[in-house]
Amino acid sequence: MVTDGTPTIARFGGFGLGMRAPHYPAFLNGEPRVDFVEVISENFMVDGGRPLQVIDTVRTHYPVALHGVSMSVGSAHGLDRAYLARLKILADRIQPLWISDHLCWTGINGFNSHDLLPLPYTAEALDVAATNIGHAQDALGRAMLIENPSSYLTYAADGMTEWEFLAELTRRTGCYLLLDINNIYVSGMNHGFDPRTYLAAIPAERVRQIHLAGHSAGRDGLLIDTHDQPVPDPVWQLYQGAIGRFGDVAVMIERDDDIPPLEDLLAEVEIARSLARQPLAA
C-alpha cells in the first residue's frame, strides 16, 4: 500500500528526446526545439569534468529527466547504497523532472551484468521490488518512475502478468510508470500477448512518461529491443491508442545505437506530437 507522505509527481505534458553524445553540441546551445530531454543518469554520476559541465549547461535550456539503468530494483539482496547516494547528489544538482529506472534486476552478490535481466512475476519478487523501490524513494526523497522492460523469456514460476505486477507495484509503493510502448510491443510479440490488453490494464493515473523506440528481428523469431531503428508503424499505432488513454504525459523518442542525424530524431518527435493531437480510442 502507498506509504502516507509518499511524494507525488505532477504531470508534465511535452515532447522530448533522449540526449546522446553525438548531439550534445546542439543541446548545449539550446537549439533543438523539444520540451524536455532525458539523460542516462549513470553517464553523469561522475566526480567532475566535462559531463557535469554538459548537464549543468543543458539544464539551463531544458527540463531534464534522469533515466537510470543500474538501480536493479529487483535484486533479491537489495540496493547498492553507494549508487543511491551518487544518484541523489546528481538529482540535487540538476533538480530533474523525475528519476526513472527499470523493472528488472542487473546483478546480485556483488556481480553486475549491466543488462536489464527479467524478473519472475511472483509474490516474492513483488515484495522484493516494492521494498527496494520504497528504499530508493526514501533515499532520494522523491517518488520514482518505473519502466516496463522488454523481455525474451518468461519463468515457469510466473503467477501474474507483467501489467498486473506493475499495477500492484504502483499501489504498494506510490511509484509512477514510464511506459515504453516499443518494449510492450516487443515483449508481446515474443511472449504472445496482445499489447492492447497490456495498455488497457495499466492504471492511467500513474503514467507520467512514454518512451517510443525501434527494435530489430533477432534469431529464432524473437524481436530484440535494440533501440537502433526508427519507431516502426505498429509502435506508432499503439502509441496513438495509448496517448488517448494516458493523456497529458511526457513523450520521448529513445534512440541508443546507430544514432542518426539530430534532424531525423526531431522529425520523429514531431510525429509523436502530431499523433497526440489525433488520439485513437484505446
Add this chain to the structure above:
Amino acid sequence: MTLADLQRDFVAYLKGDGSGIVEDVHTASLRGLPVYHFAYRASLVAALRDTFERTHAWLGDHQFDDAARAHIIASPPSSWTMSDFGLGFDRTLDGLYPNDPEVAELAWLDWSMRRAFDGADSGTLDTNALTDIDWDTAQLHLAPTLVMRTVSTNCAELWRALADDQAPPPACLLLPAPVALTVWRQDLSPRFLSVGSDEHMALTMAADGVAFGPICEQLVNDDRDAAAVSALAGTMLARWIADGVLVGVRQSVRRAGTSIQRK
C-alpha cells in the same frame, strides 16, 4: 526456489558456470535465454572498446575482443557503473602479452586518460597568493586526477599516432631507459606528458605530502649545486602551474598557535 536462488542460477549461466536456470525458464521461452548470454558479453566488450580505443586500434578487433573476453572471465563486473569495468584491463593484457609491453602500457594510458576525463575537479590556484609563501615548508596540492607510472616503450608516441587514424602508427620501440608518464586533466582536457626522473621523483614526493624544501634537498647531487637545484625547482613549479598540475599550496606555519593555509 527463492528469488535469490533464481538470480544466483541466472548469474552462473551468464558467466558460463552453470545451466540450472534452464529449469526455471518457461519451456516455451527457452530460446530467449541465449539473448541474455550474448548481450552480457557483447555490452562489456563494447564498453572496453570504447574506453581502450587506442589499444583496440593497436591490437585489432580479433585480438582485442579475445582479450576483452578473457578480462570478463578474470574480472567479472561488480560496480554499478560500467565505467569501472576497465579497471585492471592493463594487467589482463600484461598477462596475455608478456613480450609486448607496449600493449599494457597503451591500455594504462587509455584508462588513465578516460579516468582523468570525468575525475574530480581541481580548485583554481591563486597565483597572487604565492608571493609570500615559505617554499621550504609548503605542501603542494596536485591535480586530483594526476597519476604516474614508468613505461619501457614508446607507448606515448604510439598513442598519439593512433589518435590520428589517417597516419600509420610508428613501430614499437623499447626505450633506452624507462621514462615516467604523467596523466591529468587541465580544465576539461585530459593530458599526458613524459617527465624526467627528477621531476617524477619530485611529483611522487609531493603527492605523498612531502614539503617542497625536502623535495628540493633530494634534487641535490654531485652535478647539481644548490643554485642549480633552485633553478630546476623554479622551472618545474612554473610548468606545473601553467599546466594545471599544481592546483594549490598549503602552508602550515606554527607561530603562537596559528595555522595559515593558502590555496
